[in-house]
Amino acid sequence: MKRIYLSPPHLSGLERAFLQDALDSGWIAPLGPQVEAFEREFAEVVGARHALALSSGTAAIHLALILAGVGPGDEVVVSTLTFAASAFPVLYLGARPVFIDSERTSWNMDPALLADFLKKRAKRGRLPKAVVLVHLYGQSADIEPIQALCKEYGIALIEDAAEALGSTYKGKSPGTFGNAGIFSFNGNKIITTSGGGMLVSDDGQLIAHARKLATQAREPVPWYEHIEVGYNYRMSNLLAAVGRAQLRTLEERVGARRRIFQRYVEGLSDLPGVRFQPEAPWGRHTRWLTVMLVDREAFGRSPEAIRQALEKEGIETRPVWKPLHLQPVFQGAERVGGEVAEDLFRKGLCLPSGSSLTPEDQDRIIEAIRNLAAG
Template sequence: MNPPNKTRIYLSPPDIGELERRYVQEAFDTNWIAPLGPNVDGFEQELAAYVGSGHAAALVSGTAALHLALRLCGVGPGDEVVVSSLTFVASAAPVVQLGASCTFIDAERDSWNLDPALVAELFEARAREGRLPRALIVVHLYGQSADIDPLVELCDRYGVALIEDAAEALGATYKGKSPGSFGRAGIFSFNGNKIITSSGGGMLVSDDAELIAHARKLATQARDPAPHYEHTELGYNYRMSNVVAGIGRGQLATLDQKVAARRANFAHYVEGLGDLPGIAFQPEAAWGTHSRWLTCLTVDAEAFGNDREAIRLALEAENIEARPVWKPMHMQPVFQEAPMVGGAVSEDLFERGLCLPSGSSLSQADRERIIAIVRGCAR
């Protein structure tokens, strides 16, 4: 049972300010409560400008954005889509929902993201077989950009659509640019636990104006331009509301401060725990800036004297939320038949990895409380 006198510390709670309230109040004052409206237009323009993409479509979730990206890249029944294995299930589920199949790729140690060398091996093998994948979904994990340049080169060479799942990486950089802006399409999430949140919602971005225009049509039940309801294709109810977009606009205005706060959390954890034997943190790859959406570490149980789960349970006993690193997709029962390239790295990271509370509103006192509990687990 959690201690009743200790306030719960969550892994990544929302951090809301007054600007969000103002945008939402404007939506009420002007009666723009229905889907679409000035906040939706503003959020799309401001997010596209921030990440350096030409166009954006605001949607109900990052998963919806990925679903539309896959469909608009031609993914359908019988196609193969290559996906990072070390990720949340939402990175892979839309592939199957479109009738295609997933092939998963292992991570590399430098960033914990998918290994471009393994992608190259797979593409070369598929080219010899005469059956190239339709798309590659690269996930930028925990606020760390994957190594994008070799993936762009591979996808261009083999004619494979590159889709970036940047749901966890808003505010990160790759060689000075934002992840999500390199492929045919990129997706972002504003779920309640993300670095900025609109309580829900997502964004599809692309430099392809036609792709985004078609995405907006599909996301609005694929209505054709007519005074009556005319449909020549089937779509979805995926558009973001004007109220939700108002929250997102206010959050986006303070994104840089939120990134700075989360990077400060990471620095404090490293200072407080980095001297412990068996503790190592997710590295920051040389190619960019890690937003530290979550601070993640690995535990060598023999050197530390306890395993990752013992630390997690010790924190939970003190009403503090911590979570294991994502369980790789190739280890999930729902994907047990899916092909996997490699696997040892992502399996090891799941076995030993732990995510610590990382919210941008986390206080120094809370961080010190967490550090003391982790240190108390060492033997």
């Protein structure tokens, strides 16, 4: 039986020519002309002034937090409904995450809860150093009120758009509103370099400093001189070549995933207890992953029971992110709210959404879920 994966890499056919060009140039180590071109082209696509290609989205968050001045004992606000990599770099720096619950319109950070938290912290004279705002599953958070709060209180805004390349917020790309934005090119993302990330900002000095830190913080002298701690975080020229090829297909990939979402809606929304993640009114959802909410009582099975049954059919699905305030590694971290994220975690199931998913395979998935409801 053919296995259907959640979100596998999708090659366009253009990658071979870009890779061949990189190989012919002799640039196979980190850095090189493909990296420089990828940075330029990516910045243009998302509408940022500057971009820095890195080894991962996590590395981009780490550098952004460093350049926001985050250090031991500082607090950093993070969306709770996200992958752990959104908050791990906070721990790298000896800082403390504070997790903020979701709102139901986009499932992203609730601006009202953030406003209340910052007001209370301001009265105590203990404001956080940064906010890491996650844009989840291909949909932008409601950025403007959060951006306004960060400006009001003098807090750095770092946008984690790892899952949201190709989405929009009021006509612009998320990741371009804050002090810095990050994107991921992991193998399951809407475009991939197999592994990699991008840090973007309109602040040229921020990107220049990040570039230095990402290349072991070497000083511009003939010998190896270091006055600050550096990291080996740069993207290789070969991976950048793949990224350049993939970037050219971004709009096609967004269109394919949105069509896949619509077929799921048409094929499953009549089932009792089934709903889908809404599209917020402020922008375009890429539907990087289609997420189905299942009411156990109405449907007759829990999302986990559905997941296990589909796994036996060779169909990979995945629960919604377990909120970070429930993760053992973050035990003891402060949280604001949490009930919305916990409810989405209990009811949510991510369905196969790769842009290479065939209509026949999607029909197989839909039929399998309908049979579970009938059973």
